[in-house]
Amino acid sequence: MGQKNIAVVGSGYWGKNLVRNFDAIGCLHTICERDQATRERFDSEYPDCNVESDYSSVLKDHDVQAVAIATPAETHAKLVEQALLAGKDVYVEKPLCLSVTEGRKLVDLASRQGLILMVGHLLWYHPAVIELKRLVTSGQLGRIQYIYSNRLNLGKIRREENILWSFAPHDISVILGLLNEMPNKVVSHGGNYLHESIADVTMSSLSFPSGVKAHIFVSWLHPFKEQKLVVVGDRQMAVFNDVSSTQKLTLFPHSVDWIDNSPVACRADEVVVPLEMSEPLRAECQHFVDCIESRCTPRTDGEEGLRVLTVLDQCQTSLQSRRSDDHTRGPLSNARTGVFVHDTSVIDQDVAIGNGTKIWHFTHVLGDSTIGDNCSVGQNVVIGPNVRVGNGVKIQNNVSVYEGVTLEDDVFCGPSMVFTNVHNPRSHISRMHEVRPTLVKRGATLGANSTIVCGVTVNAYAFVGAGAVVTKDVPAHALVVGNPARQIGWMCQCGLRLSFDNGRSSCKCGKSYVQIDETTISAVEDVESPDVANKQHST
Numbered sequence: 001m002g003q004k005n006i007a008v009v010g011s012g013y014w015g016k017n018l019v020r021n022f023d024a025i026g027c028l029h030t031i032c033e034r035d036q037a038t039r040e041r042f043d044s045e046y047p048d049c050n051v052e053s054d055y056s057s058v059l060k061d062h063d064v065q066a067v068a069i070a071t072p073a074e075t076h077a078k079l080v081e082q083a084l085l086a087g088k089d090v091y092v093e094k095p096l097c098l099s100v101t102e103g104r105k106l107v108d109l110a111s112r113q114g115l116i117l118m119v120g121h122l123l124w125y126h127p128a129v130i131e132l133k134r135l136v137t138s139g140q141l142g143r144i145q146y147i148y149s150n151r152l153n154l155g156k157i158r159r160e161e162n163i164l165w166s167f168a169p170h171d172i173s174v175i176l177g178l179l180n181e182m183p184n185k186v187v188s189h190g191g192n193y194l195h196e197s198i199a200d201v202t203m204s205s206l207s208f209p210s211g212v213k214a215h216i217f218v219s220w221l222h223p224f225k226e227q228k229l230v231v232v233g234d235r236q237m238a239v240f241n242d243v244s245s246t247q248k249l250t251l252f253p254h255s256v257d258w259i260d261n262s263p264v265a266c267r268a269d270e271v272v273v274p275l276e277m278s279e280p281l282r283a284e285c286q287h288f289v290d291c292i293e294s295r296c297t298p299r300t301d302g303e304e305g306l307r308v309l310t311v312l313d314q315c316q317t318s319l320q321s322r323r324s325d326d327h328t329r330g331p332l333s334n335a336r337t338g339v340f341v342h343d344t345s346v347i348d349q350d351v352a353i354g355n356g357t358k359i360w361h362f363t364h365v366l367g368d369s370t371i372g373d374n375c376s377v378g379q380n381v382v383i384g385p386n387v388r389v390g391n392g393v394k395i396q397n398n399v400s401v402y403e404g405v406t407l408e409d410d411v412f413c414g415p416s417m418v419f420t421n422v423h424n425p426r427s428h429i430s431r432m433h434e435v436r437p438t439l440v441k442r443g444a445t446l447g448a449n450s451t452i453v454c455g456v457t458v459n460a461y462a463f464v465g466a467g468a469v470v471t472k473d474v475p476a477h478a479l480v481v482g483n484p485a486r487q488i489g490w491m492c493q494c495g496l497r498l499s500f501d502n503g504r505s506s507c508k509c510g511k512s513y514v515q516i517d518e519t520t521i522s523a524v525e526d527v528e529s530p531d532v533a534n535k536q537h538s539t
Helices: 015-026 036-045 055-060 073-085 098-114 126-140 162-181 280-294 304-321 529-538
Strands: 006-009 028-032 049-053 066-069 088-095 117-120 144-154 185-191 201-207 213-219 223-231 239-242 249-253 253-259 262-266 339-341 405-407 438-440 480-481 488-489 505-507 512-517 519-523
Touching: 006 015, 006 055, 015 028, 015 280, 028 055, 036 049, 036 144, 055 073, 066 073, 066 280, 073 098, 073 480, 088 280, 098 304, 117 280, 117 304, 126 162, 126 213, 126 223, 126 239, 126 249, 144 162, 162 185, 162 201, 162 223, 162 304, 185 304, 201 304, 213 512
Parallel strands: 006 028, 006 066, 028 049, 066 088, 088 117, 144 213, 405 438
Antiparallel strands: 144 223, 185 201, 201 213, 223 239, 239 249, 253 262, 480 488, 505 512, 512 519
């Protein structure tokens, strides 16, 4: 294409490689980097490229058609969303983000905007993996029986994410792509050795509806580097060894013969598969450029990234589970991770509880539920089954969080507030198959004795007054009271009420807001994208 229209956001450990490749392709327009020393170095190395520190300025630049994001994983969701709202095509390094809910939101947003969303699952641009996929699809390996993958090294040791999120996305992506199906069971085990809350080694086992089993072993505490994927079929076995310089992909046409009704292994000579090697990252960057030009769906698009994220989330949930090895029920207390559960409380099987969470007297957490880090769960609380509670959530006494309810990070549930999950319950008629989902988004407050009728969304930082009965969606930052609940104002993220003058409000905490329309306000720093700005101008 040769058109300089791509901005690389984040140019550190991995981002500098994106800078190099997009520049070599001839498409690098801007480098966005906060570190001054790095900016000065890139100013010298890439004199024909803009070097910028302000992300919002990059998004306002009409000459930038697409952004490639290589920042820490915890920033991905916000940066990708801002770019899509600004009308930019997006490439984001793995993982897509850290939340399945956020991932779904990003994929849907890209679809609505008609924009490219591509995730950096590098191995799908490796000649050996491309050929391996062809071998599996064509049936040359026969019926796939199991797959295992080892990704091991000494370092790079991280503190912002554990080894699972750092190493395993590549392997999960390849396994899902080879099998074209999602696992129906995921189990992960791990060890924390360098930091009490960060796994350095994990083993994840995936079971698929077709009967295939797969396991993924990742570690940054290993004496040597190993990156090996083994695919075992009933005709041939294939080994992808990315550490080897000469034998990236090898076939082993071994077989198992049945003699006297007993299986006998029959070995055959290995066959090195000839490959025309090229740099996978260069191919990946070129693929993104081609998709921008052709408007074709990327090989590793947002949906593919969301599938990988879903399995990662399942692995993490399993990893966090504190059930005992014999799967017994009972109280849970783990001084190593800071989890506290009072002796009078009951934690069922298949429950994951995050670091620093405290669960007090006479509380019951039912199976297949997840509670995030640093939560506080009061007395006489019921959670589950199949409930997801985010990080930093506070649930006061006498609250039941039923199946169908999802609480995002930093939600506050006041004493004796109520969730429902069936719209028209009858004692003599079972309607659990009619559960209506309720979503309470980040930072929302649900006052004491309030009732949230099922099937609604309470949006981010909304404030439901004590005793209110919520029967419809509550806008972000809205203050609602009464029965039925009605909006009477707006609330700051900090929890103070806002007063607007000519569509603007400044809170004592330092945050400022603008009113977009009757149902929407935005923090000033969020009103940077053209979509929001245009909406504000037109109202």
